[in-house]
Amino acid sequence: MSLIEKALQKMRAESAAAGAAPQPKPAPAAEPAALPGPTSAPRRTPRQTIDVDSDTLLASGVLAPEDKQHQQVSDYRHIKRQVVSMAASGSVSVGSASRVIMVTSALPGEGKTFTALNLALSLALERDSSVLLVDGDIAKPNTSRLLNIERYPGLLDALSDDQADVEDFVLGTNIKGLYALSAGKITDTANEFLSSARMDTVMQQLLQDKNRYIVLDTPPLLVTTEAAALAHHAGQVLMVVRADSTVQRAVQDALHLLGEREGISLILNRVTQSKLEGYYYGYSYGDRYGDTPVPKALSSF
Ligand SMILES: Nc1ncnc2c1ncn2[C@@H]1O[C@H](COP(=O)(O)OP(=O)(O)O)[C@@H](O)[C@H]1O
Numbered sequence: 001m002s003l004i005e006k007a008l009q010k011m012r013a014e015s016a017a018a019g020a021a022p023q024p025k026p027a028p029a030a031e032p033a034a035l036p037g038p039t040s041a042p043r044r045t046p047r048q049t050i051d052v053d054s055d056t057l058l059a060s061g062v063l064a065p066e067d068k069q070h071q072q073v074s075d076y077r078h079i080k081r082q083v084v085s086m087a088a089s090g091s092v093s094v095g096s097a098s099r100v101i102m103v104t105s106a107l108p109g110e111g112k113t114f115t116a117l118n119l120a121l122s123l124a125l126e127r128d129s130s131v132l133l134v135d136g137d138i139a140k141p142n143t144s145r146l147l148n149i150e151r152y153p154g155l156l157d158a159l160s161d162d163q164a165d166v167e168d169f170v171l172g173t174n175i176k177g178l179y180a181l182s183a184g185k186i187t188d189t190a191n192e193f194l195s196s197a198r199m200d201t202v203m204q205q206l207l208q209d210k211n212r213y214i215v216l217d218t219p220p221l222l223v224t225t226e227a228a229a230l231a232h233h234a235g236q237v238l239m240v241v242r243a244d245s246t247v248q249r250a251v252q253d254a255l256h257l258l259g260e261r262e263g264i265s266l267i268l269n270r271v272t273q274s275k276l277e278g279y280y281y282g283y284s285y286g287d288r289y290g291d292t293p294v295p296k297a298l299s300s301f
């Protein structure tokens, strides 16, 4: 069962139990507890809700074909558990930013968008929290494209207007617990906005919802300057490394750009069982089209 089907099934089961159609989560009466906390809701009901199209995600390869879906759900549950426990344990000493999980890589095509989407879908299944998937890759806003939200205002619109309330641009989805923020309107000055002081204000606004994880899909570190700037806003950085493709030097250079900091984990993506030996760092995630997806291991830097 795909993550989407699981999420929809959970929503149906809960609404059947409540004897009512799915309702937007009610706004909390008081300041919500920080993660992990009681079942809570986004601060505000989104102005608009979109439908995530599982066929699009299947066709693009983000969701595994049926025979591999169980493995994919299980792989991302494992990765999610590590992320959740890092956010909850306070092992990242950056306060609320530990709920901001940036997904990046050294180079394009290593699986950032794939990882960000699958991690967000898995986090949406958490009972006590929600997840906001933010498209911060303005050069290749593939998260926005896959969710079919490219035409909606989003991050860049919030950054370019000091008066804007970013919550106005947060979209609900047909998947309980999953919210999305598109990259927004891309202009010539978009790069500067991502590294501006306003970005900090916008992130602080988004972090007001204390039961929300924020998964940030970003550009590759070695190709752009924005990714390193965005890392300042994230308590956790997941660096996706494509097995058998990314050279060690590129990984080292990318890590160097992130500087001395905590909360960096590597996800070794597209690992085949036969190549597993020797890899013992980071998360690893199997290539569905390779031999056999592999078990995961985690260590943080
Ligand atoms: N583990 C994986 N198994 C199968 N396909 C994958 C995997 N990781 C990434 N892909 C595919 O590889 C392509 C590039 O991945 P993508 O997430 O778009 O890279 P990035 O965002 O880093 O540029 C996409 O078509 C994606 O669906």
Ligand SMILES: [Mg+2]
Binding pocket: 112, 113, 114, 137, 140, 142, 143
């Ligand atoms: Mg991408």
